[in-house]
Amino acid sequence: MWKKSWTVRTLGRWIVVCVLVLVACNTRPSEIVEIPDGYRGPVEITYSSACGPTHAQSFSKTDDGWIFSKRILRVDASGRLCTTYEWREGYGKDEFYYFRDGHRVRKLNEETPHTGMIWARGTRQSGAIHIDHFFVGTETEYRRATARSVP
Numbered sequence: 203m204w205k206k207s208w209t210v211r212t213l214g215r216w217i218v219v220c221v222l223v224l225v226a227c228n229t230r231p232s233e234i235v236e237i238p239d240g241y242r243g244p245v246e247i248t249y250s251s252a253c254g255p256t257h258a259q260s261f262s263k264t265d266d267g268w269i270f271s272k273r274i275l276r277v278d279a280s281g282r283l284c285t286t287y288e289w290r291e292g293y294g295k296d297e298f299y300y301f302r303d304g305h306r307v308r309k310l311n312e313e314t315p316h317t318g319m320i321w322a323r324g325t326r327q328s329g330a331i332h333i334d335h336f337f338v339g340t341e342t343e344y345r346r347a348t349a350r351s352v353p
Contacts, residue, residue: 229293230290230291230292230293231272231290231294232272232273233273234274235247235275235277236276236306237277238301238302239301239302239308241281241300241338242339243281243338244337244338245282245336246282246335247283247284247285247334250287250330250331250332272297273287281338289332298320298338310338315341318340319339320336321337321338321341322335323336324336
């Protein structure tokens with residue numbers, strides 16, 4: 203009986219370790235995307251390109267003592283940003299904000315019915331350059347914009 207219980211516990215521990223390793227292997231730096239206050243429309247962030255600067259990084263500490271680095275990306279008034287940051291595939295807890303006068307004024311939710319402001323996020327690639335794209339606006343504004351662009 204003791205041996206069976208020990209084997210089950212050991213197997214359970216190994217499963218937890220394997221899951222944690224798999225999750226950790228598919229992570230990337232989280233990003234804070236700052237969008238000019240009031241901007242509505244498409245946004246494109248071009249990564250791994252010589253056309254722009256490397257932007258600031260922010261460090262935040264959680265209650266349990268972990269420190270996470272987040273890349274801060276500030277989109278211009280035309281909805282574009284070009285950065286030398288490398289694009290990395292994987293999970294990251296990204297955040298989106300409207301900013302004005304150098305301060306974040308409102309957090310923007312992703313694809314949440316009735317409150318979402320970030321829609322249709324995706325990535326396309328051209329050689330080593332990756333472009334992250336999404337739409338900023340209400341769900342109704344997003345649907346109108348996509349209805350116009352369909353031939």
